Amino acid sequence: MKRCTKEQIENEVDKARASITKHLWEGRVYKFSELRDIITKDEELANLIQLLESRGCFVRNKPSATMAGQTVPQQAVVLLTASTQEDMEEDMDTVEPQDPLFSPETGVRWEGKLRKTMKEHGLYEKHNTDSDLLSGFKKYLRDDHGIPNCKQEVDNVARFLYFMDPQEPGLQFVRDMEKTRSFFTKLSHIGLKKQTVANYLKNLKRFLRYIIYNTTLRSTDTLLHRDCRAYRSDLGDFQKSIGKQMSKEITGKRYTQMAKSSQTPQDCLRILHVAKKDFLEAIAKGTLNEELDTSQSLLILYYLQSLLMLKHLQRAGVVKNMKVSEWVKREECVLTTGGDRSRFFVIAVKVHKTATQQVATFSLNEEEQHWFHIYFTQIRTRFLNSLLMAEDDPANDKFFISTSGNPIYNPSNDMMRLHKKYNVPNVTGQVARHTFETAPKCGFTNEEKSIIADYLAHTTATSEKHNRFGQPENICRAATLLSKLARVGDSSRSDAESALSSTHTRSVATSGTCPEMSELDTLNLFIQQHPVSLEGEIPKGKIRKVITGVHDRQCYDKWREMQEKMRIDYVLAYFPRRQPSSHQIVKYIEKQGWQNNKPSVEKITELWQPQEAQESIKDNKHIKKLVKSQKWKGLLVTDDGDKGRRVVTTRKFQKGEVVCDYHGTIVTAAEGKEMMKTLSKEEMGCFFFFKNSQGKKLCMHAQTFPCHCHPDRDTFGRQTNHSRKRKNLHPEVHKMDLGGKKEYVILFTALKDLDVNAELLLDYGIGRKSFLGEGRDLVGLEG
Numbered sequence: 001m002k003r004c005t006k007e008q009i010e011n012e013v014d015k016a017r018a019s020i021t022k023h024l025w026e027g028r029v030y031k032f033s034e035l036r037d038i039i040t041k042d043e044e045l046a047n048l049i050q051l052l053e054s055r056g057c058f059v060r061n062k063p064s065a066t067m068a069g070q071t072v073p074q075q076a077v078v079l080l081t082a083s084t085q086e087d088m089e090e091d092m093d094t095v096e097p098q099d100p101l102f103s104p105e106t107g108v109r110w111e112g113k114l115r116k117t118m119k120e121h122g123l124y125e126k127h128n129t130d131s132d133l134l135s136g137f138k139k140y141l142r143d144d145h146g147i148p149n150c151k152q153e154v155d156n157v158a159r160f161l162y163f164m165d166p167q168e169p170g171l172q173f174v175r176d177m178e179k180t181r182s183f184f185t186k187l188s189h190i191g192l193k194k195q196t197v198a199n200y201l202k203n204l205k206r207f208l209r210y211i212i213y214n215t216t217l218r219s220t221d222t223l224l225h226r227d228c229r230a231y232r233s234d235l236g237d238f239q240k241s242i243g244k245q246m247s248k249e250i251t252g253k254r255y256t257q258m259a260k261s262s263q264t265p266q267d268c269l270r271i272l273h274v275a276k277k278d279f280l281e282a283i284a285k286g287t288l289n290e291e292l293d294t295s296q297s298l299l300i301l302y303y304l305q306s307l308l309m310l311k312h313l314q315r316a317g318v319v320k321n322m323k324v325s326e327w328v329k330r331e332e333c334v335l336t337t338g339g340d341r342s343r344f345f346v347i348a349v350k351v352h353k354t355a356t357q358q359v360a361t362f363s364l365n366e367e368e369q370h371w372f373h374i375y376f377t378q379i380r381t382r383f384l385n386s387l388l389m390a391e392d393d394p395a396n397d398k399f400f401i402s403t404s405g406n407p408i409y410n411p412s413n414d415m416m417r418l419h420k421k422y423n424v425p426n427v428t429g430q431v432a433r434h435t436f437e438t439a440p441k442c443g444f445t446n447e448e449k450s451i452i453a454d455y456l457a458h459t460t461a462t463s464e465k466h467n468r469f470g471q472p473e474n475i476c477r478a479a480t481l482l483s484k485l486a487r488v489g490d491s492s493r494s495d496a497e498s499a500l501s502s503t504h505t506r507s508v509a510t511s512g513t514c515p516e517m518s519e520l521d522t523l524n525l526f527i528q529q530h531p532v533s534l535e536g537e538i539p540k541g542k543i544r545k546v547i548t549g550v551h552d553r554q555c556y557d558k559w560r561e562m563q564e565k566m567r568i569d570y571v572l573a574y575f576p577r578r579q580p581s582s583h584q585i586v587k588y589i590e591k592q593g594w595q596n597n598k599p600s601v602e603k604i605t606e607l608w609q610p611q612e613a614q615e616s617i618k619d620n621k622h623i624k625k626l627v628k629s630q631k632w633k634g635l636l637v638t639d640d641g642d643k644g645r646r647v648v649t650t651r652k653f654q655k656g657e658v659v660c661d662y663h664g665t666i667v668t669a670a671e672g673k674e675m676m677k678t679l680s681k682e683e684m685g686c687f688f689f690f691k692n693s694q695g696k697k698l699c700m701h702a703q704t705f706p707c708h709c710h711p712d713r714d715t716f717g718r719q720t721n722h723s724r725k726r727k728n729l730h731p732e733v734h735k736m737d738l739g740g741k742k743e744y745v746i747l748f749t750a751l752k753d754l755d756v757n758a759e760l761l762l763d764y765g766i767g768r769k770s771f772l773g774e775g776r777d778l779v780g781l782e783g
C-alpha cells in the first residue's frame with residue numbers, strides 16, 4: 001500500500017482491526033458449555049482447552065476449578081446490618097409458610113414430570129443453600145423483607161447459580177448474560193409457566209439487590225460490584241421482554257378469570273357465606289373468652305382479610321399494611337334512619353403499597369367491628385406472643401399478624417387458602433373489585449353511583465375528600481350500597497323471602513322496572529339494615545330510599561306489614577288459651593304505647609286460637625286475672641229439672657280454650673274423703689280429687705259457699721255437671737303464682753269446639769277405682 005494515500009491506509013487498518021476484533025470475539029473465544037457439548041470426556045476436554053489456550057484462544061465460563069482466583073472470596077460477602085429497602089417490591093408470588101390446616105397451592109409444585117424435564121436440562125440441581133452466599137440471602141429475606149419462609153425463593157436462586165456454575169455458588173455469572181439468557185430460555189422451553197419464569201427472574205433480581213446493597217462487595221471488589229449493577233440493569237431489560245410475553249399469558253388468564261367470574265357480586269362473597277357458620281362459632285368462643293385453637297384463630301384471621309378484600313373491596317396492600325394505630329383511631333359514624341341508628345366505624349389506611357399518596361377508607365358495621373375487636377384482642381395478641389419482638393419490630397404496628405408473630409405476607413394467598421379449605425372456587429380481590437365495579441347499578445341514583453365509584457376508585461380527589469374523615473357518611477353509605485349490590489339474587493333468604501311470598505308481591509318482583517335489583521333483594525337488604533322490630537319505627541323516606549330506591553313503596557308496605565304481624569303475634573301470645581274480649585284487646589294494645597301501625601281488634605279476634613303449648617299458661621297474666629277474679633265470661637248458670645243447676649255457654653269456645661276453673665280450697669285427699677262422709681244424701685258434694693306431680697293425692701273442695709274470697713258470687717266450676725259420654729271439658733292441674741303465693745289451679749279446657757248454649761260437662765270419674773270422684777256414690781247418673 002506504498003502508493004496509497006494516508007486515508008486509504010487508515011481505512012484498511014480500521015478494516016483489519018475490525019476483522020481481528022471479530023476474530024478475537026468469534027473465532028478465538030469459545031464457550032466452555034459449547035465445548036462440553038461436543039466433547040463429553042473430561043480428560044479430552046481439558047486437553048483441548050489447554051491446546052486452544054496455548055494458541056491464544058479463550059475459553060469462557062470454565063468451571064471455577066480451572067479459573068482459580070477469579071471467584072469472589074466468599075468471606076468478602078458479608079451481610080450488612082443496615083438494610084436497603086429502596087425498591088422493595090410486592091412479592092405476591094412467593095410461597096409462604098405452609099400451615100397444616102390450610103395447605104396453600106402456590107409456587108412451583110415439583111410434580112414428577114416437570115422435575116424430570118428440569119433434571120434432563122440441567123435445571124434442577126441446586127447449590128446447598130447453607131453456603132455463605134445463599135444463607136446470607138436467606139437471612140436478608142427473612143429479616144429485611146419479613147419473609148419467614150423464603151425457601152422457594154432461595155431454592156430458585158440456588159438452582160440458577162448451579163446452572164451458571166456447578167462448582168460453587170459465585171458471582172461470576174454477572175459476566176455471562178448469554179448463559180443467563182439460556183437459563184431462562186430453557187426454563188420457558190421446558191414448559192414452565194411464564195409467570196414462574198418471571199418469578200425466577202424476580203428472585204434473581206432480589207438476590208442481586210442483596211449483593212449490591214447488603215454486602216461488603218462494594219468495598220471488597222469494586223469491579224465485580226460494578227458488573228453486578230450492570231448485570232442487574234440488563235436483567236431489567238430482559239425482564240421487560242419476558243414481561244411482554246407474560247403479559248399476554250396473564251392478560252389472557254385474567255380475562256378468562258374475569259369472564260369466568262363476571263358472574264355476580266354475591267358469587268364473590270360465597271366464601272364468606274359458606275365459612276360464616278364456623279367463623280361465628282369461633283367468634284362466639286372468643287367473645288366468651290374461651291380459648292381458641294390454631295385452626296379457629298386462623299379461620300378468623302383469614303376470614304377477616306377476605307371480608308376486607310371481597311366485601312369491602314380493599315386491595316391486598318391495604319389489608320397487609322393496615323396498622324394498629326389506624327384501627328385504634330377508627331371513627332364512629334352514626335347514620336340515623338328514622339327512629340333507627342346504624343353505627344359504622346370508618347378506618348383509614350394511609351400507607352399501602354398499591355397506591356401511595358392515597359388513603360384507603362372503609363367502614364365496618366357494628367357486627368364486623370366486634371369481629372375485628374375479637375381478632376385484635378385475642379388472636380393477634382396470641383400470635384404476637386409466639387415471637388419475642390423488639391420494640392421497633394414492624395409487626396408491633398401491623399394489624400394483621402400471622403401465626404409466627406410476623407406481619408402477614410400475602411393476604412391474597414390467605415384468602416385462597418380459605419377458599420380451598422371450604423372447597424369454594426377462588427375469587428381474587430381484583431376479580432371482586434371488577435365484579436362490583438361492573439355490576440349493574442339499577443335503581444341507584446346518580447349520586448349513589450358516584451359514591452360507589454368514588455369508593456372503588458380511591459382517586460386522589462376522593463382520598464382528599466375522605467381524608468381526615470371529611471365525609472365519613474359517604475363511606476358508610478358506599479358500604480351500604482355495596483351490600484345492596486351484593487344481595488342481588490342472593491339465594492340465602494330469610495324473613496324477607498317469606499314476607500314476599502304473596503302472589504301480589506311476586507308479580508311486582510317480576511314486573512318491576514329493574515330486573516337486576518328485584519324487590520325481594522331490595523327488601524332483604526332493607527330489612528337487614530333496618531330490622532323489623534316490635535317497637536321500632538320505619539325509617540323516614542329520604543333515608544329509607546338510600547336502600548329501597550324504586551321499590552320504596554313495596555318495601556315500606558312490607559316492612560309495616562311485617563311489623564303489624566309481629567304485633568298481632570305479640571298480642572295473641574298474651575292470650576294463649578283464653579279468647580280475649582274486644583275490650584281486653586283494646587286495653588292491651590293501648591298499654592303498649594304504639595303510636596301507629598296498631599293491629600286491629602277484629603284481626604286479632606279473627607286470628608285468635610288457643611295455643612297448644614301449656615308451658616306459658618301458668619305465668620299468663622290474663623288467665624291469672626280470671627282465676628283471681630272469677631269473672632269468667634261467656635258462661636251462664638241455668639236450672640235443670642233433674643240435675644239441679646248447670647252451666648251453659650253464651651259464646652263459642654274453641655277446642656283447647658280455657659273455659660273456667662274449679663275454684664275451691666285445697667285439702668289432702670284423706671281430709672276430702674272425711675268431709676264427704678259427713679254429707680247427708682241430700683247434700684251436694686263439690687270435691688275434685690287429683691294427684692299432684694309428685695303423686696300426692698289432694699282434693700280441691702268447694703263446699704264452702706260463698707267462699708271467703710268471692711262472697712258475691714257462686715263459681716262456675718262447682719256447678720258443672722257430670723257426663724262420661726258427652727263430656728266436653730278436660731281438667732288441667734297447674735301451680736300458679738297468685739299474688740306471690742304458689743297455688744294449685746284446676747283449669748277446665750274445652751275438649752272440642754263448643755257452640756253457644758252448650759252445657760259444660762265433666763267426667764267426674766265415677767266408677768274408676770283409682771279416682772275418688774265426688775259423685776261415685778250417686779246413683780242413676782247417665783253413663
Ligand SMILES: C[S@@+](CC[C@H](N)C(=O)[O-])C[C@H]1O[C@@H](n2cnc3c(N)ncnc32)[C@H](O)[C@@H]1O
Nearest residue numbers: 643644645684685686718719720721722781782
Ligand atoms: C258439683 S255439683 C253439680 C251442680 C249441681 N247440679 C247443682 O245444682 O249445684 C254435683 C252434683 O250435681 C248433680 N249431678 C251432677 N251431674 C249429674 C248428672 N249427670 N245427673 C244427675 N245429677 C247430676 C249431683 O247431685 C251431684 O252431686
